[in-house]
Amino acid sequence: VSWKLADHPTLLKGKTLALIVLDGWGEDKPDEYNCIHVAQTPTMDSLKQGAPEKWRLIRAHGKAVGLPTEDDMGNSEVGHNALGAGRIFAQGAKLVDIALASGKIYEGEGFKYISECFEKGTLHLIGLLSDGGVHSRLDQLQLLLKGASERGAKRIRVHILTDGRDVLDGSSVGFVETLESDLAKLRENGVDAQIASGGGRMYVTMDRYENDWDVVKRGWDAQVRGEAPHKFTNAVEAVKKLRENANDQYLPPFVIVDENEKAVGPIEDGDAVVTFNFRADRMVMLAKALEYQDFDKFDRVKVPKIRYAGMLQYDGELKLPGRYLVSPPEIDRTSGEYLVHNGVRTFVCSETVKFGHVTFFWNGNRSGYFNPEMEEYVEIPSDVGITFNVQPKMKALEIGEKARDAILSRKFDQVRVNIPNGDMVGHTGDIQATVVACKAADEAVKMIIDAIEQVGGIYVVTADHGNAEDMVKRNKSGQPLYDKSGKLQILTSHTCQPVPIAIGGPGLAAGVRFRNDVPDGGLANVAATVMNLHGYVAPNDYEPTLIEVVSN
Ligand code: 3PG
Ligand code: CO
Numbered sequence: 001v002s003w004k005l006a007d008h009p010t011l012l013k014g015k016t017l018a019l020i021v022l023d024g025w026g027e028d029k030p031d032e033y034n035c036i037h038v039a040q041t042p043t044m045d046s047l048k049q050g051a052p053e054k055w056r057l058i059r060a061h062g063k064a065v066g067l068p069t070e071d072d073m074g075n076s077e078v079g080h081n082a083l084g085a086g087r088i089f090a091q092g093a094k095l096v097d098i099a100l101a102s103g104k105i106y107e108g109e110g111f112k113y114i115s116e117c118f119e120k121g122t123l124h125l126i127g128l129l130s131d132g133g134v135h136s137r138l139d140q141l142q143l144l145l146k147g148a149s150e151r152g153a154k155r156i157r158v159h160i161l162t163d164g165r166d167v168l169d170g171s172s173v174g175f176v177e178t179l180e181s182d183l184a185k186l187r188e189n190g191v192d193a194q195i196a197s198g199g200g201r202m203y204v205t206m207d208r209y210e211n212d213w214d215v216v217k218r219g220w221d222a223q224v225r226g227e228a229p230h231k232f233t234n235a236v237e238a239v240k241k242l243r244e245n246a247n248d249q250y251l252p253p254f255v256i257v258d259e260n261e262k263a264v265g266p267i268e269d270g271d272a273v274v275t276f277n278f279r280a281d282r283m284v285m286l287a288k289a290l291e292y293q294d295f296d297k298f299d300r301v302k303v304p305k306i307r308y309a310g311m312l313q314y315d316g317e318l319k320l321p322g323r324y325l326v327s328p329p330e331i332d333r334t335s336g337e338y339l340v341h342n343g344v345r346t347f348v349c350s351e352t353v354k355f356g357h358v359t360f361f362w363n364g365n366r367s368g369y370f371n372p373e374m375e376e377y378v379e380i381p382s383d384v385g386i387t388f389n390v391q392p393k394m395k396a397l398e399i400g401e402k403a404r405d406a407i408l409s410r411k412f413d414q415v416r417v418n419i420p421n422g423d424m425v426g427h428t429g430d431i432q433a434t435v436v437a438c439k440a441a442d443e444a445v446k447m448i449i450d451a452i453e454q455v456g457g458i459y460v461v462t463a464d465h466g467n468a469e470d471m472v473k474r475n476k477s478g479q480p481l482y483d484k485s486g487k488l489q490i491l492t493s494h495t496c497q498p499v500p501i502a503i504g505g506p507g508l509a510a511g512v513r514f515r516n517d518v519p520d521g522g523l524a525n526v527a528a529t530v531m532n533l534h535g536y537v538a539p540n541d542y543e544p545t546l547i548e549v550v551s552n
Contacts, residue, residue: 001333003341005536010549013535015507016407016457018448019416021083022441023076023354024423026466026497027057033472033480035431036422039438043446047461047502053513056521056546057498060465064522066091066329067133073494074465075134075166076354076423077279079523080361081329083464084336086527086542089329092278092312093133099326100143106151110309110325117272117307118152124267126159126223126286127276127311128201129175132166132493135206135279136311138175142182144276149191153272156186157196157265159223161205162239164248165427166493168473170483172248176236195235196265197222200251202387206282209356210297212384216285217298222253225302226263230254249427249492250387266302273308274325280314280365281356287314287321317367331364333539335527339414340370344534347406348375350418351395352382357464358418376412378402389430393440394421400444407451413534419444422468429490431471438468449505458505458533462526466495501526501546503533515548 007013022044030037036044048055062070065078066088078091090098099105114123125144128136145156158179162172179195186193199205205219222228232238232254242251255263267273273290277283289295290308309323316328340346350358359377360367369375380395380402388394399417406415425437445461452459472480473489481489503512512533518525521544528538528545538545 003338005338005342005531005539008532008535008537011509011512011532011535014413015533016410016412016452016455017414017530017533018403018407018452018457018459019414019530020445020448020459020461021358021418022422022445022461022463023357023418023420024426024465024467024494025441025463026060026469026495026499028466028469028495028497033431033470035426035434035468035471036438037469039435039442041438041442043442043449047504048500050502050504052516054504055500055502056514058462058501058525058546059520059522060463060499061496064088064524066094068094068097071496072133073496075494076357076464077281077361079464080357081331081364082523083526084334084362085331085364086335086524086538088524088543089331091329093137095329096140096278096311096326100140105325106147108325110323113323114272114274114307114309115151117270118154121270121272122155122157122265122268123148123153124157124159124196124223124265124271124273125276126273127161128163128206129160129179130163130167130171132163134166135282136277138178141276145182145186145193149186149189149193154191156191156193158183158194159196159265160198160235161201162198162248162251163201164492165201168489169247169249169429169492170243172239173236176239180236194264195256196263197228197253197255198235198238198251199253200246200249202249203251204253205286207285208281209352210285211352211382213285213297216289218253219286220289220298220300222255224267224300224304226255226266228253228255231257231261233257267304267306269305271304271306273306274311276311278311278326280312283310284314284320291321315367316365328365334362334364335531336363337370338539339531339534340374342536344413345411346375347378347412347415348417349378349380349399349402349406351380351399351420353424354418354420355379358416387428388424389428389433392421392425392433392437394424394437396421396440396444397447400447403448404451407448407455407457410455417448426467426471427492429471429492434468434471452505456506458503458507460501460503460526460530460533462501463499464523466497466499469497470495503547509549511550512547513550514546518544518546521546
């Protein structure tokens with residue numbers, strides 16, 4: 001690879017550039033369920049005044065970010081991948097679809113490896129049970145269950161994680177019913193197939209970026225040891241009962257037991273385990289617990305000798321897990337790597353829950369620095385053990401301060417942040433708290449933009465996907481939907497809305513404006529844009545830049 005980027009014909013190098021990603025910040029009609037509209041967001045409002053030359057919308061969902069269909073909402077993984085890589089890669093969701101449809105998934109090394117346990121052992125499938133399409137998909141699990149049983153799996157145990165975050169709260173019951181009826185069909189065909197354990201994704205197993213290992217431990221105890229505070233003989237009943245005191249995201253761990261109160265599916269020596277999430281961030285911690293000999297994050301108590309494969313490999317550098325059913329997208333030559341090779345000193349900051357998004361995902365699913373002498377990544381510890389509606393300001397101001405200080409130090413050419421509030425609080429479904437969250441995010445943006453004013457720099461403000469701009473489920477004509485009991489249906493998930501991008505700052509050369517000949521521009525067009533603003537032309541195969549320079 002030749003890393004040298006060509007000089008931009010007119011734009012100069014050496015301006016400090018702030019690159020701000022608002023997580024979960026889409027554009028939608030103004031109404032009472034649009035928390036960004038309701039919140040006081042003077043900074044973002046003033047940027048919008050710059051339309052169409054300095055503010056526009058870009059696509060952040062579906063095919064624009066490598067997802068299978070236009071019905072797929074965006075998410076942070078694919079969003080940050082596209083932002084950083086400047087190109088659109090077929091993402092995990094799509095790669096798994098293709099591998100299942102062609103049957104190639106069963107011909108790979110990963111499936112062969114686990115299938116050697118089918119004769120004597122149990123096949124355990126662990127993952128998020130929903131059709132959200134962000135971390136996993138129910139239809140992929142269904143195909144895998146069918147495919148594995150046709151290829152010799154005689155005893156199958158499914159360890160479910162209920163969602164309510166990428167899908168409506170309460171939908172877990174229906175997903176468990178669907179899975180139960182599939183498993184019943186397998187049993188009719190002589191396969192001993194059952195749900196063995198479960199819990200809500202945010203309380204059991206699916207932590208990320210090592211924010212709280214207790215989450216993974218609670219899952220481990222249920223899945224591997226067959227131990228949990230709640231025991232049921234039936235998973236539908238379990239979920240219904242536990243929902244009386246918690247929502248889908250936060251259901252406590254439970255195990256399914258037989259008539260003798262014995263757990264039906266702990267993981268034993270000789271078993272096979274597949275984690276069926278395709279997305280890495282919330283599965284890689286469990287992957288470590290399953291795979292590493294030396295592991296000290298919690299006491300595993302029991303470490304069965306198993307054959308483990310991920311749906312995908314979750315970390316390419318750690319080669320974790322070593323066995324997987326589908327190869328992950330190979331995202332190479334990211335903008336971060338190019339810019340560092342071309343002398344752009346880079347500072348990156350977010351708080352824990354989004355830290356890997358602007359580093360690992362941004363850099364094409366690669367951890368660590370390209371060149372530690374050129375880069376500094378700062379992680380601000382997130383609050384642990386709370387739901388973020390309780391602390392909707394999160395660490396926005398701390399992120400803003402770190403970015404401000406990095407800008408004012410003049411030691412960096414690019415200062416990149418992710419401001420998590422719109423997304424993390426939006427996911428709680430708490431509308432009032434999300435309004436507070438959006439205001440805090442706007443204040444952080446102001447802090448950074450003010451610093452850019454002081455050093456004569458440039459800012460680029462954008463977002464990775466929608467969330468806070470729409471907090472209710474709607475019918476086709478956009479009216480809010482109510483459930484049978486007349487309750488408003490809260491939308492905790494992301495959306496398919498476009499996101500804003502704004503450019504500005506005293507360092508922005510006169511005549512720079514958004515082109516109007518890339519109307520379908522999306523997140524992948526941002527990388528070339530940013531390279532231009534650093535004074536470079538993007539590589540030929542990057543998606544086109546969003547800006548042009550007109551002479552006055
Ligand atoms: C999560 O993992 O929190 C949600 O499923 C998706 O949110 P993110 O894509 O914004 O991280
Ligand atoms: Co999100």
